[in-house]
Amino acid sequence: MATYHVSSGQVVSNQLVYGDVETVYSGGKTQDQTNAGQRFVLSGGLVANGSVSGGGKDYISSGGSSFAGVVGSGGIRFVSDGGTANVSVVVSGGVVSAASGARVLIPNVYTSGIISAADGAVVSRGYFSGTSATLAAASGALLEGRIDVTSNAVVSGGTIQSGGTVDLTYYASVSNTTVNSGGALYLHGSTSGSNLVLSGGSIALSGADVTGVAFKGSNGVLTLSNGGNYGLVQNSNGTALTNGNTINVNGGLVVSQTIGFGGTINVYKGAVSAATLDGGTLYLGATSASLNTITTSNGGTVIFGGTFNDPRVWGANYNVKYIVSSGAILNSTTVSSGASVTVMSGGTWSGPNFVNSGGNVVISSGAVLSGIQTVSSGGTMVLNGTAGTGVISLAGDGAHLVISGTSMPTNVISNWSPSDTIELASIPRNSVTQVVTTANGVTFYTTGGTYTLNVPGANTYGYELKSGNNGDLIYTTCFAEGTLIRTPEGTARVEALKVGHMVTTPKGDMPVKWMGHRAITVSSQPVPEENWLVRIRENALADGVPSRDLLVTQEHCMVFEGKLVPARMLVNGSSILLDRTLNSYTYYHVELESHEALWAEDALTESYLDTGNRDQFENNTVTALFGGAGHGAGSDSLPLDTSRAFVAPIYAAIAARAGVSDTQLQLTEDADMHLMTDLGQRIRPLRQAEGRVMFMIPAGVSKVRLMSRANRPSDVIGPFVDDRRTLGVLIGDISLQTARTTVALTAHLTDTELSGWHEVESPLYRWTNGDAMLVLDNQNRSSMEPSILSLQVVASGPYLKEQSQTDLRQAG
Structure with missing residues (x-):
């Protein structure tokens, strides 16, 4: 046993045997x-080679510090906080143990050699080769530079930092390692990994297997x-793919992965x-790219692209969206309530397909339908x-x-039956001058052109022409x-009246000119709530009136x-x-020589006003008087008045x-305004003052949805207000400000197709429906830097605190 001191300026090369103790001071080597x-290397001391x-x-x-040299069997090199081990060669049974704050640089580790790194230690670059050549790192140890791992070597733990790369080849393995943003982990060929954490970085597998990320x-x-x-290990914590994280599959298999909001798998x-x-979002670009995928109530998006053509039966349920891209073929699909299918130009939807109640399908221009597409009661298809x-x-x-559009489809529209509707979204209702139905179809003559639909048996049923929310034409059977x-x-x-029978009016007795009637099933209607009958109880209007x-329909006057x-x-x-107990009923129209009032159950009501749909009705068990007449402004003899000033006092008296x-x-007056990004990020207002609301927009966000409370004025104020639009907030000017410029955003004042906005009523402002699209067009500057979005709120509220659309005054 001997004690040695290596002082400044000394260089020694003697051999230390068991029991010897040596201290290397600053400047010593x-x-x-x-x-x-035992060898103690103090600050400024150096161990070289050996x-x-x-x-x-x-x-x-x-x-x-140490430089080079070999750490062999039974040898241990402890590196303390602030110490450095450079270019150590670690062989069988040798260990380099790095404490927090220590640095291990360019180690070369061979069979059964070990680098052990505590939280906060740094391992930079290096080479690990041979069975059980091991980098054993705590989760907080930092891995930097390029670290090559091969020939059955092992990496356990550690965090790969930005710029760091760990590359595995030839039966090497990695486990419990975190890859931070800018870091990369590569696994080639016969390598394997388990229980990895991907935190903004990248992991690439080329023929390798990984269990649990x-x-x-x-x-x-x-x-x-x-x-x-x-x-993926089942039930592992934090394994849902969310928040912009992506899996790209260019060959291989992904098993048991949950794809949450903002997460994407591209196959x-x-x-x-x-x-x-x-x-x-799940992108499927090849046939058989998806095996046994299930959907939760949160839904999501499945994009079929590339050469996808899977003959299996598909089911779109919950809130899932299917998008069929150009070149892809989607077969035999059932679209359930809340789900949707959009077929893009060049995409094909091959039947038999089924659109159930609450399901929605959009067929874009240039898309292809083949086979039979069955649209059930309450289902919607857009062509x-x-x-x-x-x-x-x-x-x-x-x-x-x-x-949609003015180019009519030539597809056969079969099984036209009571209460079905066809909406011609690009043709104004008030432009129709004549309707001709035949055994083969229906033709609409308008001031802008002639449009024909291939509807076999169209002349079997009557029809009614209605105006949609935007004034477009709705063609429906009505009974x-x-x-x-x-x-x-x-x-x-009423059902016993015939043409020529006399009825009593305030102007005297008049003959019946025409009778029409139709049956309806409320639950089968696209908007059932609008089809419940109104029950006016005995004595409601006056004694005996x-x-x-x-019973009358809601639009009857x-x-x-x-x-x-x-x-x-x-x-x-x-x-x-509203009487919600009567799901099925038959309603009647009674037309006189002129549009007049008549007495029904001793209450004055209107007779039928011909709006061009007389030929639609059958001339065939609760009964109700009259359907919505579609009378527009009424007539000269009986004008329509839906103004609040006229109706509110009548409502109040009743x-x-x-x-x-x-x-x-x-x-509440609180509109609860906020923004939602495509990734599901909620952005709360930065400031609200003087009629403006401002939001901080992160870099890279090019579009957002303006969210708020929304209600119908007829629900919040009263049914005597003839406004059944769902109104969110009334927005005036919008600007987007970056560090260098301010840009005015005006699409909401001009774009009639902008999602979530009501029709343009003024060049200065426009109502949202509570979920409105905003495109942040800033010549791509929005992708380079944060910005401030400023919105002028012209009007808002009041809103129902509970966002129920059920009007308590309309309980049946």
């Missing part, structure tokens, strides 16, 4: 020394190629198996022009087909009995002071209410007669 004892083995121990203190942070990328497999070649779509030769079957009452009409001989049931309960008021504007939930007090709804 050992050269080619063999250490089997070896540590046979029970030898090096203690590298803060400021001390936890996605943390954002914008991480996992890539598979050349047959690599990525299988170009290979497959994803037993995945769970939970709000994210943009001719789409192949596929048959569109409207199954059951209440199917809804929308045709009300038992109501008592006053005649010179007393009262007669009506003489017993009177009662007569007050010689003017028409739609029944829906009088509903108070007590004496006049409500007071019934003892109905003004319902005190729970209202």
Whole structure:
């Protein structure tokens, strides 16, 4: 046993045996020394070359360092905070142990050699080769530069920093390692990985297998190629793919991955198996790219692209969106409530396909339909022009087909039946001058042109022309009995009246010119709530008026002071209410020589006004009087007046007669304005002052949705307000300010197709519906730097505190 001191300026190369102790002071150096004892290297001291083995121990203190040399069997080199081990060669049984703050630079580690790194230690560059050549790092150890791992070597733990790369080849393995943003982990060929954490960096598998990747942070990328497999440990914490994280499959298999909001899996070649779509996006670019994928109630988006053509049966449920891109073929799909399918130009939707109640399908111009597409009651299909030769079957009452554009499809529209509707979204209702139905179809003559649809049996049923929310044309079949009409001989049931029978009016007795009736099933309608009957209870309007309960449709008008008021504007939930107990009924139209008032159940109501749809009705068990007449402004003899100034006092008098007090709804002026990005990020206002709301927009965000509370004025104020639009906030000017410039955004004031905005009423402002698109067009500067979005709020509120659209005054 000997004690040695290596002072400044000394260079020693003696051999240290077991029991020897040596201290290397600042400026001291050992050269080619063999250490089997204990060697303490203080700040400024240096150990160069040589070896540590046979029970030898090096203690590298803060400021001390070693350079090169071999750490062999039984040898340990301890590196303290601030100490450095450079270019150590670690062989079988040798260990380099780095404490927090220590640095291990360019180690070369061979069979059974070990680098051990604590939290906060740094391992920079290096080479690990041979069985059990090991980098054993705590999760907080930092891995920098390029580290090559091969020939059965092992990496366990550690965090790969920005600019750092760990590259595995030839049966090497990695586990419990984190890859931070800018860091990269490569696994080639026969290598493997497990329990990895991807935190903004990248992991690339080329023929390798990985079990368990936890996605943390954002914008991480996992890539598979050349047959690599990525299988996820079930129920691992943090494994959902969200927040911009992406898996790209260019060959290989992804197993049991949950795709959450903002997460994406792109399958170009290979497959994803037993995945769970939970709000994210799945791209399938090859046939059989998806095996047993399920969807949660959060839905998500599935994009079919490339050469996708899978013959299996597909089911779109919950809130899932299917998008069929150009070149892809989607077969045999059932679209359930809340789900949608969009077929883009060049994409093909091959039947048999089924659109169930609440399902929605959009066929873009240039897309192809083949086979039979069945649209059930409550289902909706939107066609943009001719789409192949596929048959569109409207199954059951209440199917809804929308045709966008003025190029009419030549597809056969079969099974046209009661309560089905076809909406011609680009043709104004007020432009129609004539409608001709035949056994083969229907032709609409308008001031702008002639449009024909291939609807076999169109002349079998009557039709009704209605105006949509934007004034577009809605063509529907329509089929009300038992109501008592006053005649010179007393009262007669409405269904018993015939052409030529006399009825009593305030202007005297008049003959019936025409009768029409149609049956309807409420639950089968696209918007059932608009089709419940209004029940006007006995004595609701005055003593004996009506003489017993009177049932009319919501749009049918009662007569007050010689003017028409739609029944829906009088509903108070007590004496006049929506009757939700009658799902099926037949309603009647009675036309006289002129548009006049008549008495039904001793209440004055309007007769039928011909708007060009007389030929639609059958001339064939609760009964109701009259359907919505589509009367526009009424007639000269009976003008329509839906102004609040006229209707509100009538409503108030009827409500007071019934003892109905003004319902005190729970209202708020808080619009709860916020923005949502494509990745599901919620952006709260930065500031609100002087009628403006400002938001901080992160770099890279090019579009957002303006979210707010939204209600119908008829719900918040009262049914006597003839405005049933769902209104969010009234927005004036919008500007986007960066550090260098301010840009005015005006699309919301001009773009009539902008999602979530009501029709343009003024060049200065426009209403949202509570979920409105904003495109942040700033000549791409929005992708380079943060910006401030400023919105002028012209009007808002009040809103119902509870966002229920059920009007308490309209309870049936």
